[in-house]
Amino acid sequence: MSELVLAPGLEAAAENYLEHIGHADEFGAVDLALNLLDDGVPAETLLLGLIAPAQRRVGELWAADRWSVAREHGATAVSERVVAAIASRVRPEPVLGRVVVACTDGEYHALSTRLLTEVLRLRGWRVDFLGASVPGTHLITHLHQKGPDAVALSCTLPTRLPRAHATLTACQAVGIPVLAGGPGFGSDGRLARLLGADGWAPSADAAADHLQSGGLPSSPVAMDAMAHLADEEYTQLVRRRPAILTGAMDALAGAYPPMARYDDRQMESTAEDMAHIADFLAAALYVDDTAVFTDFVTWTCGVLRARGVPPGALVRGLRVFRDQLREFPRARHLLAEGIHSAHAAETDDADWENER
Known part of the structure; x- marks a missing residue:
């Protein structure tokens, strides 16, 4: 990967740029970028040294529950407009x-x-x-x-x-x-x-x-x-996905009585979370890569933690899937590794709380 040489003052400009896109201020963001371009900052440096890092920060702010989905989407839309403005100014x-x-x-x-x-x-x-x-x-x-x-x-x-x-x-x-x-x-x-x-x-x-x-x-x-696909675990999981998710939601309701008091929004959110587990499990089965699933579990634990939800909630969902998929040995192994990763995140939470 080639190193980007940041122009003097770009670090400060990056903070201003994030402020603009965070408030959906398209004109302010475009003006900032084009002024830097006029001052001699190369277009590639603006694209990769200003806009790309800001977009990564936008994702981090959403994951940390500091920005809403709407604010994240607004910021992305503004950055798309800024890229277009730079592209229209520089046409090699x-x-x-x-x-x-x-x-x-x-x-x-x-x-x-x-x-x-x-x-x-x-x-x-x-x-x-x-x-x-x-x-x-x-x-x-x-x-x-x-x-x-x-x-x-x-x-x-x-x-x-x-x-x-x-x-x-x-x-x-x-x-x-x-x-x-x-x-x-x-x-x-x-x-x-x-x-x-x-x-x-x-x-x-x-x-x-x-x-x-x-x-x-x-x-x-x-x-x-891709010889691992011969066991058809991936194919069967995808084919039976609707029934598996329905069974998992029913089992989760039995294992977690507070679900009986969930409103429609909470039930919809829980169903989406269970669907994400199924989809990442399928992806990990397809490529036979444990890290695809455990990385997802670790990331999800961080997102849930930021929203006040303990990793134990995710563990319940993973266990439900493990109990459902008794005829899927590779999937059960992935779920066991995911449960281990979630427990590790739970331990990290406890250590962090003790240090506060």
């Missing part, structure tokens, strides 16, 4: 090849791919930015029509990995290499390699460097890399 002529940039089907976190798009354009690439949640079949049609040199495919959530796998395989089948990116592929890119991506990059500038270094040599997935 394309001198390299063509790259298609898209989010995998079902993936709606598109700001990072827009940042990548503008960095690639600044570096001289012609870019087709297709945005969020691009259905695989429509992407393939676009590739046939445009004939790009590469596809940059983004996946933020591991729950989208099965669709990402189908998409990147289809791209390669028509002769277009795929550069994978986004935390859904693992912070070290291990899941991108498992699924057969031709390359992986942890950031927009690293992706641009990768493409400029000579393209993407084909690196097909090993024939036995």
